[in-house]
Amino acid sequence: MNTETRRFRWTDWPVLAIAGLAAVLAVLVILYVNTAPRTAARSERATQFSHFAQGVDDVALTDSSGAQLTWADLNGKPRLVFFGFTNCPEICPTTIAEMSAAIEAIGPAARQIEVDFVSVDPARDTPDHLAVYMESFGPQFRGLTGDRAQIDRLVSAFRASYEYVPTEGDDYTVNHTAITYLVNAEGRVVDIIGYGSPHERTVAQIRALVGA
């Protein structure tokens, strides 16, 4: 009995020490794996888009209420920017619905965020028409339209593109970039959301934008 207990005592301490060291190491490794690369990836991701949306402060647009504004006027609040058109059957309504659902999922913390839907079909998307289209999503959602030349400057500054495709008769549809840009209050693009990205990921990205 005694020898057995003593043997356990002798071996217990080194075992405990090794186990303790291993535990500390494991915690450190988990902390490193979980946080360090993620924050690194996030800041790396942010710098990846730092050249986006530069030199467009003076781009003149009209919002869905009919107000004239410049791109710089929109600074001050974090926002989601998307290029589209109201005669878009799938991508645009899906994106707006998805952003609306994500903002709702985040709750009060996302109340400050704004969503800017920039029309790449300004001939058909008048401010009045955009107002009707965006209305049901609430006051956070704003349609923007304007001169083609002004919109083109914005599109190229976001490294986006669009093109008109003729359909039957003299009608046309529009091919366009289907990316949602996450812009901070200073007007910098910090992240992007691709079309069809999982809901949970979109929520996490928008959460990071609003600092929630």
Next chain:
Amino acid sequence: MQISRIHFIAMLAALTVIACSPASDAQSARNTIAAEDPWIAATNPGAGVGGGYVTLRNTGATADRLISASSSRAGRVELHEMSMTGGMMRMRPVAGIDVPAGGSVSLAPGGLHIMFIDIDAQFENGQRVPVTLHFEHAGAVDVVFAVRTRPVGGGHEH
């Protein structure tokens, strides 16, 4: 095993469609196309267009082809295919959509769809939209599309 069960269910579905179809004898005799889960995504107010989706199953022994569509709710109906390349959404009109003999083709979000242009009013959840699909062999097939809210979140329904 699984394939034969699916075939059996498809045949049952097709038979049900044929049995319940109020079409004339001449029409039902050559009605070899079954339209499964026809739906149109609810549109935003002010949107001039809507997208329709359906799985077309050809129960006949001859390959068929959807060549056009029409609806009293739209000024014009076209067949389109959407694709995504490098973050760019591209849309192109297609002349027809093949439905192989004994096989099926799916018109689904992200790919082939029926494009309703100049719609008379907003497509609202719960509405039923009458559509006529025109096939090379099966001829005109009347299908009622149900309007549904589009699922969001990359397939994750809310």
